[in-house]
């Protein structure tokens with residue numbers, strides 16, 4: 001299950017551009033691109049939540065950090081991918097190290113509230129960037145390019161997002177299985193035991209927050225390019241909540257569950273959004289039902305129980 | 307010294323544990339034995355007093371740094387990693403002493419450098435047959451054995467054990483006593499235990515705690531003969 005489901009999921013994503021959807025083709029590619037962007041963000045959050053037991057309620061801040069790295073460089077006529085990535089990753093790493101060092105002094109509900117508060121700070125800071133659209137957000141002049149090559153236009157976006165998602169997923173799998181990831185998983189189970197063995201949970205968890213933040217900022221870079229827009233709204237608590245829902249609905253700790261959860265949430269949002277603008281009213285009860293009946297999340301359906 | 311509000315839980319306790327010896331701590335329930343072990347290992351901070359390890363002051367080091375210096379412990383309430391396999395529990399303890407844990411790429415589960423010492427520690431406590439099982443499936447007695455294997459895998463200088471025989475059946479007790487006896491040559495052991503037969507069989511030195519105070523300390527024979535100890539503890543227990 002642990003190999004087959006992600007294999008099928010990525011095979012399906014790889015096949016989408018080759019399926020003739022006719023006139024709907026462009027729309028489908030856009031929608032699935034959106035799924036992949038949020039899947040990357042959700043997988044990075046699963047590294048914290050499923051891997052390290054850290055319930056970060058402010059992960060969307062990194063979407064905004066990535067998006068504003070694109071926007072701010074764009075306003076200064078820079079759209080080279082390496083520069084954009086360096087800015088996005090650097091800013092995300094700094095933000096994660098600074099806020100993580102504070103948030104990790106707390107646990108449980110306090111950790112949730114502090115990560116939320118830091119994300120709200122990003123939201124208000126982005127809204128105050130008058131040179132970059134303030135509350136209204138910023139429309140990109142040009143999409144990010146790789147050595148002047150438009151890798152994020154049309155089908156190129158789909159291909160790039162697919163490659164980054166696959167790379168992000170494999171990276172997280174590797175991290176979770178490594179020495180580092182093993183300590184991270186152990187802290188979630190029994191923090192005191194891990195300390196008594198001689199590990200410092202703080203440095204391990206902080207490192208995880210930095211890695212997850214950087215990965216999510218890559219999703220933010222993609223999101224800004226997909227919508228050709230950077231908005232303070234990328235950092236709202238609703239968005240952070242959506243990411244948590246994707247991970248929990250998909251089954252925290254499995255990584256590919258976050259991918260399934262992202263697909264489910266984005267597609268359902270699209271479908272319900274067509275029916276009614278109050279789609280969250282339908283979505284809420286659905287979520288409660290799924291948590292009650294699918295304990296292991298979407299990734300746990302059909303998986304062996306003991 | 308440790309206070310919880312007005313309750314003085316450990317008061318002027320002075321213990322020395324020598325390499326290669328077992329130092330037992332006995333005393334009635336609520337005497338402060340677990341509190342004392344918590345203070346030595348660094349789980350709770352002392353309000354006064356010092357803890358020295360091999361002559362170095364470790365009083366202000368956090369739990370994980372004391373562990374690095376060679377202090378390993380078992381818990382009165384068994385404390386293992388329930389989702390990990392038995393082997394992985396011990397391999398993680400090996401990992402704490404074997405190079406950096408900031409390695410991000412190679413899978414840890416197949417590292418022979420971690421698994422071989424882990425298997426050896428499991429064999430030592432007689433748990434190698436359960437190596438592949440998740441730790442949560444172990445019986446209470448087996449979890450105790452696993453705790454010992456985790457502690458041993460760290461090759462500690464001092465091993466702190468809080469009632470390792472509690473809840474063990476007669477066969478298990480006999481096996482654990484033999485094991486503890488053999489561990490003496492690897493490290494110094496501080497043994498908190500209610501099983502008097504085991505304590506008198508194993509200990510080189512016995513210290514008696516009552517209401518947070520050390521009321522006697524000496525060899526097994528001296529303690530057996532001590533009148534104060536008999537009234538405070540042995541009298542009501544035996």
Ligand SMILES: Nc1ncnc2c1ncn2[C@@H]1O[C@H](COP(=O)(O)OP(=O)(O)O)[C@@H](O)[C@H]1O
Pocket residue numbers: 310313315333334335336337338339340341342
């Ligand atoms: N965290 C705590 N807060 C308040 N009192 C405590 C705490 N931990 C232990 N005590 C009290 O300290 C005393 C000693 O407890 P403990 O060290 O567990 O004794 P023992 O292990 O010898 O049975 C008991 O009276 C207990 O109620």
Ligand SMILES: [Mg+2]
Pocket residue numbers: 339340341382468
């Ligand atoms: Mg106790």
